[in-house]
Amino acid sequence: MTAFDVAIVGAGPAGLSAAIAAAEAGGRVAVVDENRVPGGRLLGQLHQESKDSWWIGQKVAAGLGERAAAAGVELFCGREVWGMHPGWFLALDGGDTISAPHVVLASGAAERAMPIPGWTLPGVMTVGAAQTLTNFYRVRPGQRIAVVGVDPLSLTVAHELKMAGADVVGIFLPPLSKLSGQGGHPGHNLGYLSGLASLAPNAFLRAAAGLVRNPVARKAAARLYPESGVPVLGVPLKLKQSITAIEGDERVRAVEVTDIDAQGRPKGRTRLLEVDCVCLSGGLYPVQELTGGCAAARIDELGGQVPLHSEEMETTLKNVFVAGNVTGIEGAKVAMAQGTVAGLAVAARLGLAEPARLRDAIASVDDVRRTSPITFLPNVGEGRRKAGELWAAAGTHQQAEAQAWA
Numbered sequence: 053m054t055a056f057d058v059a060i061v062g063a064g065p066a067g068l069s070a071a072i073a074a075a076e077a078g079g080r081v082a083v084v085d086e087n088r089v090p091g092g093r094l095l096g097q098l099h100q101e102s103k104d105s106w107w108i109g110q111k112v113a114a115g116l117g118e119r120a121a122a123a124g125v126e127l128f129c130g131r132e133v134w135g136m137h138p139g140w141f142l143a144l145d146g147g148d149t150i151s152a153p154h155v156v157l158a159s160g161a162a163e164r165a166m167p168i169p170g171w172t173l174p175g176v177m178t179v180g181a182a183q184t185l186t187n188f189y190r191v192r193p194g195q196r197i198a199v200v201g202v203d204p205l206s207l208t209v210a211h212e213l214k215m216a217g218a219d220v221v222g223i224f225l226p227p228l229s230k231l232s233g234q235g236g237h238p239g240h241n242l243g244y245l246s247g248l249a250s251l252a253p254n255a256f257l258r259a260a261a262g263l264v265r266n267p268v269a270r271k272a273a274a275r276l277y278p279e280s281g282v283p284v285l286g287v288p289l290k291l292k293q294s295i296t297a298i299e300g301d302e303r304v305r306a307v308e309v310t311d312i313d314a315q316g317r318p319k320g321r322t323r324l325l326e327v328d329c330v331c332l333s334g335g336l337y338p339v340q341e342l343t344g345g346c347a348a349a350r351i352d353e354l355g356g357q358v359p360l361h362s363e364e365m366e367t368t369l370k371n372v373f374v375a376g377n378v379t380g381i382e383g384a385k386v387a388m389a390q391g392t393v394a395g396l397a398v399a400a401r402l403g404l405a406e407p408a409r410l411r412d413a414i415a416s417v418d419d420v421r422r423t424s425p426i427t428f429l430p431n432v433g434e435g436r437r438k439a440g441e442l443w444a445a446a447g448t449h450q451q452a453e454a455q456a457w458a
Contacts, residue, residue, distance in 0.1 A: 053149045056082040056126070058398045059142050061133050061342060062158035064092020065384040066376025066391035068116040070156045073395025073413075075123035077404040082150050083120070084142065088130040090117045092160055094384055096184040099208050099426070109384070110188065116388075136342050140372070154371045154398045157342050158391060161355070161377035164334035166201060166226055170298030171332065179209040179333040186216050194329025198307050199223045199287075200295050201333030202241045204426050209331065211285040221327060222281055222288040224295045224309065226334075228316045235334070237316040238291040239274040244430060274314035296322070298330050336381045336428065343378065345369050347446045353435025354380030355428075360443045363414050364397040365390060368446055373397060380435055381428045382421065389413070389420040 058074050060067045063085035075081040089095065091113025101107050120127070128144065135143040142150040163178045170176070177185075177193060179201070185191045186209075196219045199210045206223055214220050225241065226232040234240035274291070281290035294316070297308035306324040313319050337356040340348070346359040346367040358380050365373045373394040376387035393413045399405035421432070429435070 053141075053151055054082070056080045056150060056152040057402055058082075058154040058156060058395075059084065059140065059150050059152035060156040060158060061085075061136075061142070062092065062160055062376065062378075063087070063090035063127065063129065064158060064160050064376060064387065065094050065112070065116065066160070066378075066387035066394075067092070067156065067158035068113075068120055069388040069391030070158060070373075070375055070395035070398075071125045071391075072116065072119045072123055073392045073405075074398050075120065075125045075395075077396070077399035077402075079399055079402055079404055081120075081123075081125045082128060082152065083125055084128040084131050084133055084144065084150070086130070086132045090120075090127060090129060093180070095188045096180065096186075097384065098187045098212055107384075112384070133342065154373070154401065156365075156373045156375060156391075156394045156398065157359075157378055158374070158376045158387075158394075159339040159342060159378045161336040161381055162339050164337055165231075166332035166334035167231060168200065168226060168295060168298055168332070170300065170304075171330075173298055173300045173304050174302065175300070175304030175328060176298060176330045176332065179206050179331045182329075182331045183209045183212060186212055192216050192218055193331070194304075194327070195219060196221060196327045197329040197331060198295060198325065198327045199331045199333065200226050201235060201335070202244065202289070202291070203333055203335055204428050205336070206331070206333035207284060207287075207289075208426070209333075210287045213331075214286055218329075220287045221325060222290045222293070223284070224290050224293050224307075225312070225316065226332075227294045227296045227310070232334075236294060236312075238277060238312065238314055241291055242274055242277070277314075279311065294318075295330070299324060304328055304330055336377065338378045338380060340378065343367070343374065346372065346374075349439070349442050351380070351435045351438050353429060353431040354439065358439065360439060360446050362443060363393075364410065365394040366397065371401070380432065380439070382432060383424045383426045383428065385420050385424055386417065389417045393417060 057079040060083045071081045071083050094109035094113040097109030132145045140155045163180050182193045185193045228236035281288035295307045296310045299306040306326045311319040311321045343359045348359045375390040375394040396405050396410045
């Protein structure tokens with residue numbers, strides 16, 4: 053058994069930032085990650101933030117990894133955490149155990165499935181997998197690609213695939229179903245895109261972004277949306293067409309494209325479009341396998357079930373902290389800011405960090421959130437407000453329980 057001051061699960065932007073903050077303050081830090089290379093989702097990220105600035109995830113990950121190593125962080129890459137027991141003890145695959153009085157859970161997010169007939173064929177993958185293949189492994193997943201689902205990740209990956217030389221035939225809606233929910237509704241997607249107008253250098257979508265604040269105008273915009281789609285970052289965004297099936301024998305050969313009305317209902321015309329790759333985007337959800345003992349709540353504005361936590365990122369389990377997408381789906385910069393807070397909070401508990409540094413780090417999270425160039429969920433602010441209220445209520449309940457036991 054190896055002992056540390058803090059054990060961190062997840063070597064993505066949140067976990068590495070927490071490790072750096074705690075280790076540079078003087079703490080003994082271990083980071084465990086199932087992947088063989090640290091960086092998490094950073095490794096596949098590549099997008100333009102402004103006219104003269106690009107976000108290159110691999111470089112960001114490399115920089116964080118170098119800082120962590122220089123600070124003495126011990127990385128356990130290619131290892132899985134099978135259990136977490138009070139004390140705290142992390143049980144790893146292979147029978148090893150790490151002990152630490154403090155734990156930071158930075159397990160990140162996973163992609164939601166998007167089941168469409170034919171989705172198990174070779175050549176069908178999530179947009180996250182396509183992003184990793186393209187940007188990290190430098191392997192183009194196909195030459196003629198259809199993307200299904202509208203969100204910042206699908207828009208970003210479609211643009212990256214185009215830059216890699218692929219023919220991205222369009223970004224389509226999924227068919228209406230209980231699983232796709234509002235994702236198959238053109239009007240809903242126009243409303244969603246209103247918050248992403250900066251990704252749409254197109255006169256129609258800029259106008260639609262202003263219109264869709266009004267529900268009646270949103271319906272009108274959905275009716276008027278061009279059947280041929282509108283180019284977004286050079287890729288056709290086809291909000292009046294859905295992919296209802298994926299065709300092929302031993303691999304993807306084509307997709308079945310159906311014209312839909314303003315409510316997402318099929319209009320009758322269906323045709324086959326030849327492709328050799330289909331990328332599905334059902335959105336992201338926070339990964340919660342290790343947070344089972346923490347008080348949690350389902351907050352749709354944050355992507356699903358999330359652990360309640362204080363402004364120092366501590367959960368209802370003493371000395372167990374969270375950071376990054378496990379707390380709600382946001383960008384890498386927010387995850388890094390949260391990780392820094394968690395790492396400094398642990399360092400402060402150990403007497404290694406000044407409270408003023410921690411207060412500054414807490415204040416910076418909201419600043420980073422306000423200036424983040426990518427917002428994955430349109431109402432994150434409302435979700436954070438709800439989480440804060442639930443945390444306050446949980447704290448009052450815990451105090452009452454402690455007084456009762458006393």
